[in-house]
Structure formats: C-alpha cells, structure tokens
Amino acid sequence: MRIPCPYCGERSREEFTVLGSAEAERPSPTASAESWVVYLHLRANPAGVHQEFWHHTHGCRAWLIVTRDTVTHTVLAVTPALDRARAAA
Amino acid sequence: MRYSAITLLRNAFSGNRLWTPAWRDPEPKPGYDTVIIGGGGHGLATAYYLAAEHGVSNVAVLEKGLIGSGNVGRNTTIIRSNYLLPANTHFYEHSLKLWEGLERELNYNAMVSQRGVLNLFHSDAQRDAYARRGNAMLLAGVDAELLDAEAVRAMVPGLVIDDARFPVRGGLLQRRGGTVRHDAVAWGYARAADGRGVDILQNTEVVGMRIERGRVVGVETTRGFIAARRVGIAVAGHSSQVAAMAGLRLPIESHVLQAFVSEAVKPVLDTVVTFGAGHFYISQSDKGGLVFGGDIDGYNSYAQRGSLAVVKDVMESAVALFPRFSRLRYLRQWGGIMDMSMDGSPIIDRTPIEGLYINCGWCYGGFKATPASGWCFAHTIATGAPHPLNAPFRLDRFASGAVIDEKGAGAQANLH
Numbered sequence: 001m002r003i004p005c006p007y008c009g010e011r012s013r014e015e016f017t018v019l020g021s022a023e024a025e026r027p028s029p030t031a032s033a034e035s036w037v038v039y040l041h042l043r044a045n046p047a048g049v050h051q052e053f054w055h056h057t058h059g060c061r062a063w064l065i066v067t068r069d070t071v072t073h074t075v076l077a078v079t080p081a082l083d084r085a086r087a088a089a
Numbered sequence: 090m091r092y093s094a095i096t097l098l099r100n101a102f103s104g105n106r107l108w109t110p111a112w113r114d115p116e117p118k119p120g121y122d123t124v125i126i127g128g129g130g131h132g133l134a135t136a137y138y139l140a141a142e143h144g145v146s147n148v149a150v151l152e153k154g155l156i157g158s159g160n161v162g163r164n165t166t167i168i169r170s171n172y173l174l175p176a177n178t179h180f181y182e183h184s185l186k187l188w189e190g191l192e193r194e195l196n197y198n199a200m201v202s203q204r205g206v207l208n209l210f211h212s213d214a215q216r217d218a219y220a221r222r223g224n225a226m227l228l229a230g231v232d233a234e235l236l237d238a239e240a241v242r243a244m245v246p247g248l249v250i251d252d253a254r255f256p257v258r259g260g261l262l263q264r265r266g267g268t269v270r271h272d273a274v275a276w277g278y279a280r281a282a283d284g285r286g287v288d289i290l291q292n293t294e295v296v297g298m299r300i301e302r303g304r305v306v307g308v309e310t311t312r313g314f315i316a317a318r319r320v321g322i323a324v325a326g327h328s329s330q331v332a333a334m335a336g337l338r339l340p341i342e343s344h345v346l347q348a349f350v351s352e353a354v355k356p357v358l359d360t361v362v363t364f365g366a367g368h369f370y371i372s373q374s375d376k377g378g379l380v381f382g383g384d385i386d387g388y389n390s391y392a393q394r395g396s397l398a399v400v401k402d403v404m405e406s407a408v409a410l411f412p413r414f415s416r417l418r419y420l421r422q423w424g425g426i427m428d429m430s431m432d433g434s435p436i437i438d439r440t441p442i443e444g445l446y447i448n449c450g451w452c453y454g455g456f457k458a459t460p461a462s463g464w465c466f467a468h469t470i471a472t473g474a475p476h477p478l479n480a481p482f483r484l485d486r487f488a489s490g491a492v493i494d495e496k497g498a499g500a501q502a503n504l505h
Contacts, residue, residue, distance in 0.1 A: 001396055012398075013396055013398060014398045018387050018388045018503065020342070020389075020501065020502065020503060021342070021389070033488075034488070037487060037488045038338075040431075040487075040500045041340040041431045041487040041488075041500055042338045042339065042340055042487075043329070043338070043339070043340065043341060043342050043502075044329070044338065045329035045339070045341055045342050045343055045389065046329075047327070047330060047343070047391045050389055052388065052389065068388075068389075070343070070389045070390050070391050070392070071391045071392060072392065073390065073392055
C-alpha cells in the first residue's frame with residue numbers, strides 16, 4: 001500500500017502511522033455521556049470506503065485524512081487534517 | 090458412525106470404502122427454534138452445546154461458504170489460559186478444561202497437544218509483570234511456573250539467551266497450554282452437532298434480518314427466508330455487517346492479522362514460545378512446519394491479506410529469537426479478519442432486540458476460546474441470560490465503564 005502525501009508525494013505505507021477512523025465528529029465537551037460513548041467506542045466499520053487519520057511519522061509529520069477502501073486497500077483520496085480543523089473552526 | 094480403532098482397521102482393510110459423510114447436507118427447513126449465523130468454530134460449538142447441554146436440537150447453523158473456511162482454519166492453533174484479569178482467567182481456564190476433554194466428548198481426533206506455552210521476558214520490570222500474572226493465575230487455580238534463564242535454556246534449545254539485543258531473563262510457563270489441529274475443531278463440532286440433529290447449512294449466506302415489534306422472527310438468506318425464535322450471531326470478522334442488518338452498531342473494528350508457515354523440518358521446537366520484546370509467537374506443527382505470527386497490520390481491513398511491513402517485522406522477531414531459523418524458507422502466508430473490540434475482550438451477550446444474541450469481538454484470541462465461547466453462548470441463548478463465566482463480557486460495558494482491558498490500551502482497537 002502506498003499513500004500519496006499532499007506535501008511529500010507518494011510514499012510507502014511504512015513511513016506512516018495509522019490512528020484510526022476519522023468518520024465520527026468529536027462531540028462538544030458539554031455533550032451527553034451517550035454521545036461520548038458513541039464517539040469513543042462505536043464504529044460503522046464499513047467494508048468499503050473508510051476515512052482514517054494517518055500520520056506521516058517518517059516524513060513531513062503532518063496529520064492526514066486518508067479515504068481508503070478497506071476491501072481492496074485502494075487509497076482514494078488524501079487531504080491534510082488541518083483543512084478539516086480550519087473548516088470547523 | 091462412531092470412530093474407534095475397529096472402524097479404522099475395518100476401513101484400512103477395505104480400501105476406505107465404508108466411511109460415511111461426517112455430517113449431512115440437508116435442505117433448509119422453513120423454520121427452526123434457534124438459528125446460529127456463522128459456521129466457524131464458535132458457531133458450530135454453540136450449536137453442539139445447545140443440543141448436548143440444553144436439549145435444544147431444532148437448530149440450524151448458517152454458513153455463507155464452507156464450514157471451517159474462515160478464521161477457525163486460519164489461525165496459529167494456540168490454546169492457553171494465561172490471563173491476568175479475573176474475567177479472562179476464569180473464562181479461558183474453562184475453555185482449556187473443555188479442550189482437555191474435547192476429543193473424548195466429540196469422538197473426534199483434534200490432536201490436542203499440551204506442549205506448554207512459554208512467554209519470555211527480557212527485563213526486570215517484565216519479570217515483575219509476568220510474576221504478577223502467574224500469581225493471579227495460581228490464585229484462580231490455573232497452572233503457572235516462573236522460569237529463570239537457565240531453565241529456559243534447558244527447555245528450548247536454539248533460543249538465543251545471552252547474546253541478543255534483548256537477552257532472555259526467563260519466562261512464564263503454562264504447561265497445560267499448547268496447540269490443537271484447528272480444522273479438526275470445526276469438523277469435530279460439526280459432526281457431533283449434526284449427530285444430535287443440528288442442520289448445518291453451508292453456502293447459505295444471511296442477507297437480512299426480519300424483526301417485528303422489537304423481536305427477531307427469522308433471517309433472510311440466499312436460500313430464502315428461515316424463521317427462528319432465537320438467532321445467535323457468531324461471525325467474527327464480519328460482525329459489524331451482520332449486526333447492521335439488525336440496526337446495531339458495535340464497538341468493533343475489523344483488522345487483518347497475518348500468519349506464516351515455514352517449510353517442514355525435523356522436530357526442532359516442542360513448545361509454544363512467545364517473544365516479550367516484540368509481538369511474536371511460534372510453534373512447530375506435527376507436519377514439521379513452523380507456524381508463527383505477530384501483530385495485526387493496524388489499519389481497518391476486510392482484504393484477508395496484509396502488507397510487507399508486518400511480514401518484515403515478524404521475520405525479524407523470529408530471527409532475533411532463533412537465528413537458526415534464518416535459513417528456513419517460508420512456505421505460506423495468509424491473512425484473517427479480526428473483530429478488534431475497543432478493550433481487547435470479547436462480547437457474548439443478549440442484544441436490545443429480543444431473541445437476538447451476539448458473540449463477537451474476539452480480537453486475535455478467538456481460537457483458544459472456541460469451546461468456552463460456544464458453551465457460554467449456548468447457555469445464554471438457551472436460558473436467556475448469561476452464565477457467570479460470560480456475564481462480564483457484556484455488550485453495554487463500554488457505556489457502563491466496566492471494560493476488561495487486559496493490555497490497558499484504552500479505546501483504541503488497533504492497539505489491543
């Protein structure tokens with residue numbers, strides 16, 4: 001599996017560290033306990049297109065949002081996680 | 090047909106023409122009392138114990154492919170009960186006891202081999218942690234021995250003890266642990282369940298769940314609708330997909346775990362050894378091949394194949410422990426899909442839907458649990474309430490906070 005980093009170009013999967021699902025939106029600190037349980041523990045876990053946080057640990061060290069197919073391992077899109085954080089701010 | 094030395098001899102002298110199929114291939118009935126989704130080790134064991142322990146034999150096991158073609162045929166065959174947390178210790182010890190009597194009970198040779206499981210430690214801190222685990226096991230009535238480096242040297246020839254990047258300081262040994270011929274577990278349970286009237290329906294994939302007024306009434310399959318009063322899900326690897334048919338979202342991610350087999354050699358390793366300075370475990374099959382594995386790849390996957398980064402990591406661990414194995418060629422490598430739960434422990438419980446039960450979240454430790462998992466799941470389905478052994482493995486423990494996190498890694502599925 002190779003991941004095209006938006007800053008460094010296409011690199012081997014070994015340069016990256018995966019954190020996990022980037023699909024759920026983090027609830028506000030005052031949100032109910034139930035919505036935190038859903039965010040922390042429950043997963044859609046799709047067999048197909050899945051958004052994930054990856055860190056380019058041995059490269060530019062940027063956090064990325066990788067859209068990937070979990071059945072074929074095809075990488076469909078990679079965007080900086082910063083873009084999403086800025087859009088939410 | 091009951092297997093014995095006499096049936097073996099009779100067939101040996103008659104060209105093996107007298108064997109009968111080990112289980113029937115029946116047509117689905119319109120309905121059953123209980124339907125188990127998933128013809129793997131856990132599903133078949135559940136069906137067997139429903140019939141054998143609870144007298145529920147109007148049961149069908151639905152398998153989308155062939156039985157034993159999933160994770161029960163894709164693991165590294167290790168059995169053990171060397172856990173620290175009480176819920177796990179008692180549950181896995183029950184499993185090990187069932188393994189010890191399994192072949193007699195099923196009248197099937199599953200090649201249960203109690204050759205010992207040795208967990209190596211490489212530092213003082215790790216020795217303390219393993220001593221604590223061993224003591225917890227002893228308190229629960231499980232066998233455990235703490236070995237020093239000399240005892241390990243005497244027990245496992247070829248292991249690098251001193252001249253290593255991570256010198257071996259000793260190991261925690263469970264002599265009753267060992268290996269089992271994995272396919273035979275599926276076949277043995279299938280044959281024994283079939284003998285008690287359970288219908289094993291292969292090539293029957295569940296595509297939908299019929300729920301009326303909060304109660305399950307049956308399943309839609311590729312061979313039509315099958316009515317059922319109770320439905321049990323035992324499809325680790327694809328639990329999220331099947332649970333979604335009932336509108337449930339699980340605390341599970343699917344990940345790929347690889348396993349490896351080397352070319353066959355003469356006996357070199359007569360126990361199961363695990364590496365304490367990495368994640369690696371190895372044993373030798375009766376056929377002579379070394380069977381070994383390591384970590385999951387770390388990213389969500391349903392592909393049943395892994396990446397070279399983990400292959401390299403596993404090989405490095407193998408050679409770090411046993412330099413002599415560097416000259417072996419590895420024959421086969423494959424991947425299996427694991428239900429990684431959010432605390433590293435399984436779920437055997439009821440669901441919010443009446444009549445629907447779930448057995449999932451085995452991470453990469455499901456094989457050794459097969460008998461106890463089936464035994465507890467059968468109890469839960471037959472009586473409508475969990476047995477004390479599986480009562481801690483609740484579906485709602487993530488909301489209540491009563492998680493069973495053996496590794497202490499938190500709600501991070503790929504770290505367990």
